[in-house]
Amino acid sequence: xxxxxxxxxxAGVVLLVVAGGALFADxxxxxxxxxxxxxxRLLPPGRKHLFGxxxxxxxxxxxxxxxxxxxxxxxxxxxxxxxxxxxALGLTSAYAGGRYDLMVQRGIDVLHGFPFLVMALIVVVxxxxxxxxxxxxxxxxxxxxxxxxxxxxxxxxxxEEYLLAVRAxxxxxxxxxxxxxLPAAGPPIAAYLAAxxxxxxxxxxxxxxxxxxxxxxxxxxxxxxxxxxxxYFDAAPWVTLLPGLVLCATVVSLIVVGDRLGRRRYRACxxxxxxxxxxxxx
Amino acid sequence: xxxxxxxxxxxxxxxxxxxxxxxxxxMRVLPGDVSLAILADTPHTVEMREALRRELGLEEPxxxxxxxxxxxxxxxxxxxxxxxxxEPISAILAEQLSVTLLLAVYAVVLSLAVALxxxxxxxxxxxxxxxxxxxxxxxxxxxxxxxxxxxxxxxxLLRLFGxxxxxxxxxxADDPATHIQMVFWxxxxxxxxxxxxxxxxxRTRLIDVLDSDYAESARARGLTExxxxxxxxxxxxLVAAITVAGVQLGALVSGAIVVETxxxxxxxxxxxxxxxxxxxxxxxxxxxTILVALVLAGNLAxxxxxxxxxxxxxxxxxxx
Amino acid sequence: xxxxxxPGGSAASAPSxxxxxxxxxxxxxxSGLLRRSTVRAVDGISLVVGRREVVAVVGESGSGKTTLGxxxxxxxxxxxxxVRFDGADLxxxxxxxxxxxxxxxxxxxxxxxxxxxxxxxxxxxxxxPLAVHGIGAVSGREEIVLRALEQVRLTPAADFVDAYPHxxxxxxxxxxxxxxxxxxxxxxxxxxxxxxMIDASSRAEILSLLRELQARQGVSFLYIxxxxxxxxxxxxxxxxxxxxxxxxxxxxxxVIEEPLHPYTKGLIAAVPEPDPRNRRxxxxxxxxxPPNAAxxxxxxxxxxxxxxxxxxxxxxxxxxxxxxxPAHSVACHLYxxxx
Ligand SMILES: Nc1ncnc2c1ncn2[C@@H]1O[C@H](COP(=O)(O)OP(=O)(O)OP(=O)(O)O)[C@@H](O)[C@H]1O
Ligand code: SF4
Ligand SMILES: [Mg+2]
Numbered sequence: 028x029x030x031x032x033x034x035x036x037x038a039g040v041v042l043l044v045v046a047g048g049a050l051f052a053d054x055x056x057x058x059x060x061x062x063x064x065x066x067x068r069l070l071p072p073g074r075k076h077l078f079g080x081x082x083x084x085x086x087x088x089x090x091x092x093x094x095x096x097x098x099x100x101x102x103x104x105x106x107x108x109x110x111x112x113x114x115a116l117g118l119t120s121a122y123a124g125g126r127y128d129l130m131v132q133r134g135i136d137v138l139h140g141f142p143f144l145v146m147a148l149i150v151v152v153x154x155x156x157x158x159x160x161x162x163x164x165x166x167x168x169x170x171x172x173x174x175x176x177x178x179x180x181x182x183x184x185x186x187e188e189y190l191l192a193v194r195a196x197x198x199x200x201x202x203x204x205x206x207x208x209l210p211a212a213g214p215p216i217a218a219y220l221a222a223x224x225x226x227x228x229x230x231x232x233x234x235x236x237x238x239x240x241x242x243x244x245x246x247x248x249x250x251x252x253x254x255x256x257x258x259y260f261d262a263a264p265w266v267t268l269l270p271g272l273v274l275c276a277t278v279v280s281l282i283v284v285g286d287r288l289g290r291r292r293y294r295a296c297x298x299x300x301x302x303x304x305x306x307x308x309x
Numbered sequence: 310x311x312x313x314x315x316x317x318x319x320x321x322x323x324x325x326x327x328x329x330x331x332x333x334x335x336m337r338v339l340p341g342d343v344s345l346a347i348l349a350d351t352p353h354t355v356e357m358r359e360a361l362r363r364e365l366g367l368e369e370p371x372x373x374x375x376x377x378x379x380x381x382x383x384x385x386x387x388x389x390x391x392x393x394x395x396e397p398i399s400a401i402l403a404e405q406l407s408v409t410l411l412l413a414v415y416a417v418v419l420s421l422a423v424a425l426x427x428x429x430x431x432x433x434x435x436x437x438x439x440x441x442x443x444x445x446x447x448x449x450x451x452x453x454x455x456x457x458x459x460x461x462x463x464x465x466l467l468r469l470f471g472x473x474x475x476x477x478x479x480x481x482a483d484d485p486a487t488h489i490q491m492v493f494w495x496x497x498x499x500x501x502x503x504x505x506x507x508x509x510x511x512r513t514r515l516i517d518v519l520d521s522d523y524a525e526s527a528r529a530r531g532l533t534e535x536x537x538x539x540x541x542x543x544x545x546x547l548v549a550a551i552t553v554a555g556v557q558l559g560a561l562v563s564g565a566i567v568v569e570t571x572x573x574x575x576x577x578x579x580x581x582x583x584x585x586x587x588x589x590x591x592x593x594x595x596x597x598t599i600l601v602a603l604v605l606a607g608n609l610a611x612x613x614x615x616x617x618x619x620x621x622x623x624x625x626x627x628x629x
Numbered sequence: 630x631x632x633x634x635x636p637g638g639s640a641a642s643a644p645s646x647x648x649x650x651x652x653x654x655x656x657x658x659x660s661g662l663l664r665r666s667t668v669r670a671v672d673g674i675s676l677v678v679g680r681r682e683v684v685a686v687v688g689e690s691g692s693g694k695t696t697l698g699x700x701x702x703x704x705x706x707x708x709x710x711x712v713r714f715d716g717a718d719l720x721x722x723x724x725x726x727x728x729x730x731x732x733x734x735x736x737x738x739x740x741x742x743x744x745x746x747x748x749x750x751x752x753x754x755x756x757x758p759l760a761v762h763g764i765g766a767v768s769g770r771e772e773i774v775l776r777a778l779e780q781v782r783l784t785p786a787a788d789f790v791d792a793y794p795h796x797x798x799x800x801x802x803x804x805x806x807x808x809x810x811x812x813x814x815x816x817x818x819x820x821x822x823x824x825x826m827i828d829a830s831s832r833a834e835i836l837s838l839l840r841e842l843q844a845r846q847g848v849s850f851l852y853i854x855x856x857x858x859x860x861x862x863x864x865x866x867x868x869x870x871x872x873x874x875x876x877x878x879x880x881x882x883x884v885i886e887e888p889l890h891p892y893t894k895g896l897i898a899a900v901p902e903p904d905p906r907n908r909r910x911x912x913x914x915x916x917x918x919p920p921n922a923a924x925x926x927x928x929x930x931x932x933x934x935x936x937x938x939x940x941x942x943x944x945x946x947x948x949x950x951x952x953x954x955p956a957h958s959v960a961c962h963l964y965x966x967x968x
Binding site for chain 1: 324327328331332335336448449451452453454455456457460461463464467468558559560561562563566567570571581582585586588590593594597600601604605608
């Protein structure tokens with residue numbers, strides 16, 4: 028394929044490794060992530076402990092692998108929820124138009140007015156910390172973004188004359204939305220959701236770092252950042268920075284892949300229609 | 310013009326009300342019983358819970374609760390007192406808000422100062438190495454999670470200079486040296502998260518103008534490229550950057566919450582996190598609302614500034 | 630196609646297939662935060678299309694032709710007036726009846742590049758209407774599709790079934806649109822400037838194809854066009870439209886060779902000169918502001934541009950359509966009392 032840069036390939040590799048690590052953590056992880064040992068506290072990265080050990084003598088690499096499960100699961104859940112609701116809202120409001128569209132848009136505007144973390148924060152506080160609450164908080168923050176993108180993508184399709192032609196054949200709303208709007212609006216939305224996954228992983232880490240995300244028994248990446256940086260950042264930076272690096276690589280890779288997907292032209296052959304200066308409709 | 314501005318302001322009011330309703334709804338309606346959540350970690354008796362419920366006014370019907378709270382937001386008591394310390398919320402705000410506002414101003418100034426030249430440079434060198442380098446850098450700055458960047462910076466400072474931020478915050482007037490030491494890195498990190506948007510929009514708008522028929526005809530009339538850039542492209546790009554600066558204010562608030570916590574700055578961002586950890590509901594609810602209102606006001610201000618700078622915005626509100 | 634499926638079940642005794650009476654389509658785009666303006670795209674037009682008849686609608690850009698065509702198919706929101714199809718009130722159709730109507734009345738749009746789905750092969754697009762209406766067994770549909778492709782002269786038809794629209798030329802795409810309309814065997818087709826965006830070389834072919842279909846299958850057409858010459862060629866009767874109303878109606882030969890209305894005269898004097906920058910629009914050649922449906926003048930809608938305007942009358946009183954010759958009527962005060 029033409030134009031796939033080194034960056035995209037690298038991002039793909041990172042994502043494969045991280046996903047593989049999370050999936051097969053039981054097989055790969057050299058140690059039990061919860062197993063404590065006083066005699067090997069705060070060991071620097073070495074042959075036995077690639078990422079070193081933390082203040083309880085737990086193997087940081089193993090914790091990072093298991094942490095990936097929590098982080099990715101929370102992020103996936105939030106993107107699924109935000110994606111499902113956002114796409115449904117966006118597509119229907121673009122297709123239906125009128126008063127409904129206006130109402131949805133106002134609602135989205137209100138949600139969108141919240142800084143990402145402020146929204147996540149109040150939701151987490153209201154629900155008490157848990158993985159589900161974290162996912163819900165992130166989902167609610169993502170919802171207006173996804174809904175806007177979905178609406179925009181669908182709108183560019185809804186305005187196409189071929190949808191009117193489809194309507195003229197007698198096709199109902201469901202058929203029109205699923206057979207015609209979704210295939211056209213789908214790829215840009217999917218690309219956006221990939222980038223959202225990156226944002227969600229970052230958001231989980233941020234919330235957990237602040238102590239408002241996933242609570243203690245779960246070793247998410249954000250949780251590791253919090254524990255590592257508060258207790259012995261100076262003495263054992265690897266406990267914080269190595270999981271942080273994995274987190275960072277994952278987020279960046281997801282965004283790179285999303286970007287790349289988004290830039291693919293969805294009209295298969297890249298052909299442009301003859302330019303029309305003024306469309307009769309506004 | 311005045312009418313246009315007045316209308317923008319008036320239209321923002323229902324939005325603000327809707328936002329405060331949403332905060333209220335999430336805090337009160339969503340979790341069921343607030344008092345249970347607050348007392349979750351502490352052993353308590355039924356009487357304690359009921360006392361708390363009375364104190365919080367939870368026995369009242371929800372509309373009355375909302376009205377009381379909204380009223381207190383307007384009369385300056387901002388929802389009463391902290392559950393944790395008993396301190397009036399207005400006092401908390403007075404103490405913390407200035408820190409965050411200063412930090413935000415530094416970050417915006419810093420990012421404008423860096424992003425505009427970079428955006429212009431990228432636009433003028435479009436497609437060449439410099440452009441690609443700037444694009445790469447802004448993309449990196451945009452995608453690295455701020456928490457990680459902040460922790461990394463913190464560690465580097467510690468390693469390289471053995472430096473860690475002063476513990477006690479000082480205002481700019483009291484002790485400028487400490488103040489700057491304390492806010493410089495957080496402001497820089499915020500700017501790094503905020504500036505890339507400005508770089509991009511500056512570059513794009515600059516290129517748009519340089520490619521326009523208008524610029525073409527200016528060149529044809531014999532005007533120099535420098536003239537086209539300075540008189541036409543730059544002002545346009547600036548206006549666009551300012552608009553984006555307004556749109557991204559929310560990102561600035563999120564960023565502030567993170568960097569204040571990492572660097573121990575006693576601003577409102579750290580304040581809301583602290584209150585959240587302590588389950589200090591009234592404080593979280595009021596600070597969240599105030600942050601949202603501030604962002605809305607900032608957006609509005611930028612909007613008005615924009616309409617002032619760009620005469621093409623029609624005064625009858627017909628835009629978009 | 631039998632008339633038994635007629636919506637509302639009314640008898641097919643009425644001679645005309647489509648009848649619009651005082652039809653209005655007003656849009657209310659937002660023009661301020663709370664204000665809405667009124668765009669009178671179609672403003673009280675009456676129109677009849679008989680069985681097997683081709684009626685042309687001509688007029689400048691913005692006169693409401695497209696909106697009229699869409700309203701007749703209930704693809705535009707009708708604000709007032711009445712439309713009857715085969716005697717049945719279109720506005721009263723419920724969902725199933727509307728679907729049945731869609732089978733009997735079809736459309737061919739102006740822009741063949743925009744009116745094909747880029748994600749479906751030609752075969753998929755032609756099968757879709759059949760699936761929507763449950764026509765034929767799934768296996769038998771292929772044959773219907775092939776037949777339709779042959780009808781529009783895309784041969785060998787089998788080669789086109791699996792093609793995507795982007796591999797086809799504008800003329801070929803427009804044939805696909807026509808085929809898509811034909812698979813449902815409609816009685817009435819609205820053809821909205823079907824050739825204006827096609828290369829000049831294929832225009833004549835497509836028009837003669839339409840004419841042939843009309844002759845062979847007895848389909849009625851509403852033929853919307855800028856091109857008065859093609860209206861003369863292709864249609865039995867012509868309606869001249871200006872700002873949402875009919876200003877002249879009559880046999881095409883009469884209207885085009887001996888126009889009565891000052892606007893029609895202006896249109897005919899103006900060689901239809903396509904605007905090279907914009908294939909959708911014709912350069913306005915009649916002096917004065919082009920029609921703006923958001924600000925329809927009082928009195929005769931054309932009085933702001935008419936060279937024969939009668940002061941004190943044309944700007945006050947809206948002229949009504951009146952028969953001046955047999956079956957040829959005009960809405961203009963110049964003909965008051967000449968009946
Ligand atoms: N959905 C809409 N909302 C608002 N105004 C509309 C809408 N559709 C059409 N109009 C307006 O109605 C008027 C008539 O438009 P219409 O497309 O019917 O004209 P037309 O005669 O087909 O022109 P053309 O020759 O350019 O195709 C125009 O002023 C147009 O801007
Ligand atoms: S009615 Fe008057 S203004 Fe209108 S066309 Fe006739 S003469 Fe001209
Ligand atoms: Mg038209």
